[in-house]
Each structure stands twice: as C-alpha cells, then as structure tokens.
Amino acid sequence: MTTEANNSDPRVSEAYRSSATETTPPELDETILKMAASSAPRRYGLTQGWLRPLAWAATIGLSLAFILEISQYQNVTVLSDPIPEKVEQRVTSDNTAVAPEDADVVSRKLNKHTGASSAAKALPPRAEKAAPTAMDSAPQRQSFASDGASLVTESEEQVRMRASEARLTASPAEKKALAEHCDDDARTTAESWYACVEDLKAKGLNDAARKELDALLIEFPDFREPDMDR
C-alpha cells in the first residue's frame, strides 16, 4: 500500500523549506486587514449592547409613568368633590329659560379657565354644548326635566366638577361679579347664603337668585341644596 510518506522526500522538503523564506509585504498585510475590518459586520460592544434594551425600557417606563400620572390626576379631580348619588336628566330646548347672555358669560369663563381640562374634553359634544347651562339653579333644571324636547343627560358630578374648576381658577373679581345680590354677611356661611338665595326667589328675582346660587356652589362646593336631596 502506498502511503503519503512514500511520495515525499525529506531532502527535497528540507531544501524547499530552507528556500521558502519569502513573506508578504507589510503594506499588503495592512491593506488586507483594513479590508477585513471594514467588511466585518458591526458588533455591539459591552455598553452599546445595552443601549437598545435600555432605550426600550426607558420608553416603556416613561409611558407607564405618564399613564399612571394621568389616571391619578383624573381620580383626584373627580374625588375632590363628593360624588352625588343622584343623576339628573336635563333637557335643553330652544325655549330654555336660561338667559342666553348669562349662559354665554359662564361659558366663556369656564372655557377660558378649563379649556385645557381633560375632564371637559372628555365630555361628549352634546354635553359640552350643555356646559354653559351647567351652573343653572336646581329648581330651573328640575323644571326643564319634564320637557320632552332634546334630552341631554348630565350627571351632578360633572356639574360639580365644572363648578370646582371654576372655583379653582376664578379670580376674586370674577367671583364677586358672579354674586352681587347678597351682602358679605350673608355669604359667610352656606346656609345664610342659601337663605339669601331663597329670599331673592321669593321676591321673583330668579336671575339674581340663580347667579347667587352659582356663586354659592362655587364657593361652597360641598353644599347640597335641600331640593337636590329630595
């Protein structure tokens, strides 16, 4: 059997190896190594390897924090006022008893200060349309409830929320402009203020009574009208 060793000659190999002394020129080595380095796929280093997951984690974390913050803000806004148990149905129609100019004033003031409020934005368009009348007095609202025209359902919670927002953002001058029919002594407590409102109603000054009641609800958000509990 012929092996590979039989085909080699040590003397020939030795002579060849001693003559094989050529090496590659250094510039050729440099060229090829540069080419290999530039062609190699880019590897992420130790720090670079963490960059992408870190960016993802930061994005997710910030998003979650933002969502939590928003949801907590909404909860605080809603829970800052007592949630009424009763939900009333309001009716708005073309022959509404609400004075248009009064509704516009309240609407402008509310929109001015609560335009960016997420709660107001969350309302459906029809409810937003009804927002200017949200400060209406309870008797008027109840009187409209029996009307069979276009029905808009609005919760007491939303009314109080808007009142609370208006109270937080209204300047003292604006608050005074809202209520100017009862004197300061009457406004010291909610009960005396409401008694003043009742007097105004009894005198037939319904607009003035409504304004005073709005101001009363703004100033004393926890106050509950006796009629509302019925």
Add this chain to the structure above:
Amino acid sequence: MAANARTITNGATTLCSEPVLAYIPAMVHTPKDSALMLRYKDGDVAAFEILYRRHKDAIYRYLLRLCGHRDAAEDIFQEVWGKIVNARESYRPTAKFTTFLYRVAHNCFIDHIRRNKRHSNNTALDPEFHSDPGETLEISTERSLARERLILALKTLPEEQRDAFLLHEEGGLSFDQIAIVTGCNRETAKSRLRYAVKKLRRAIDEPAEQS
C-alpha cells in the same frame, strides 16, 4: 518558521521530518481555523487577523511559486483574501479551512492565467538564502546550490505537478485535499506529486551524480 506554521496548521500530517509532538502544546492553545472564521463571521476582526497571520506567508509563497512574478502574486493574494472575507457569510465548517483557502487560491490563480493568457514564468525570483551559523563554507555553499537548483527545477515542472508539490509543501495538504483543490481524483493527485518530487530530487542530486 515555515515548517512550524505548516505543522501547526496541519497537525495530522506525517510528512514532516520534524517531530510533530513538539508542536502539540501550541495546537492545544491555538483556536481552530474554522472557529476563527466563524468568529470573524460574527464580527470578530481580531479572529480574522489571527487566521490571516497563520496562513498568509504560505499562501503568498504558493502563489509566488506558481506565478513566478511578484506583482501578479500580490494581486492574486489580495484577491484570494478578498474572496475569503466575502465568503464569511456563506462559510460552513464542513471541510478543513486550509482546503477551502487553497482551493480559493488555486481558482484565483487559474482565473489569473485565463485573464493573462501570456502567462509569463520567466521572471527571476530571488529568495534570500540564510545559511546556518555552524555550517562550514563548503556545506553552506552546497546547500545554497541545492536550493538554487531546486527552485530552478520547480520552475521547469509542469504546472499541475508544481501545483501539487506546492499544495503539499506550503499548505500541508494530503492527497485527498490536493485532489479537492485541483479538481482531480486522488490517484492523479498522488501521481502528480510523486513525479514532481522525483524530478526535484533528481535536480538536487544531479551535480553529485555527475561528480
């Protein structure tokens, strides 16, 4: 140095006159060629550098002896490594890396011949001969002459025989591997190598026989 590289890159060969066992510790600590190539595939440039430095001189000499022209050898050498770099994505360690490397080199050389039909083989190469310090002047001169005669005889060999001899000596390839690289069967590869060695031996011994 060439012998060391040859023995390390092909530890299985029994053709070397040096004791192979002396190089086994170096083999244990050096990563395999295929592993280095796979590391380079993953973007490890340092692995390629190890691989390149391990084989560059042998490949360069193989091409230099085949071409007989330094500039052409450098061009082909650059082309060979360019192909190795480009082939990293498709590389699979199914065969020995040395076989793959020399096959690429052989094909590049064949392409070079086809491109330059007038394949000139008459450019003189002047390898630097280094004599051993302990040698007498007579022995040194005799060795130097033997090397010179060997190189001249190598140039006169038919291309296939020269190719087989260089693949065996520089790449440390076996008959089977030479057959794979050159695209012939094992017996043909063996025959080519046997004839090449026989002619070279005759060239070295010729003056002695004459005297």
